[in-house]
Amino acid sequence: MDFSDTIGISASGMSAQSARLRIAAENLANEETTSSSPGGDPYRRKTITFKDVLDRSTGVSSVKVKEIGKDQSDFKMRYDPSHPGADENGYVKMPNVNPMVEIMDTHDAQHSYQANLNTMQVSRSMLARSISLMKN
Structure with missing residues (x-):
């Protein structure tokens, strides 16, 4: 494995964690988004899954x-008969977003992003030092 492979792996990790952060932020932003029609479904929490991709030419994943x-x-139910989305019993379906889960996911994604960034920076530094040594 060479430096460009290491930088490419780190970049793919950073991209994946960025997407994870966007999903968590969208979920948090829609924590209270309900339907305006009686009995309608509110915002449904989004999830993200990743896959391992192998570059056959380099053997790098x-x-x-x-x-x-x-x-x-399931959606949470809240009693609010004055809400336009309330059903005939006065209950409103609330999004299935748990803010604590989203915050923890955000922290985990930030740490993973930072680890990939650190790996990329170290690889670039090692590459620069190698080039410097080859010049002398």
């Missing part, structure tokens, strides 16, 4: 987004 899906867990 990287990570890519496999799928952005929807969390099929």
Whole structure:
């Protein structure tokens, strides 16, 4: 494996974690987004899965987004008969977003992103030092 492979692997990890951060941010932003029609479904939490992609020519694996899906867990119910989306019993379906889960996912994605960034910076530094040594 050479320096460009290492930098490419780190870049793919950073891209995947960026997508993960965007999904978590979207989920948090829609934590209270309900339907305006009676009994309608609110915002459904998004999920993200990754896949390992092998570059056959170099034998190097990287990570890519496999799928952005929807969390099929149940919606929370809140009693609010004055809400335009309330059903005949006065309950409103609330999004299945748990802010604590999203915040923890955000922290984990940030740490993974930072680790990939550090790997990329070290690889670039080693490459620069190698070139410097070859010049002398």
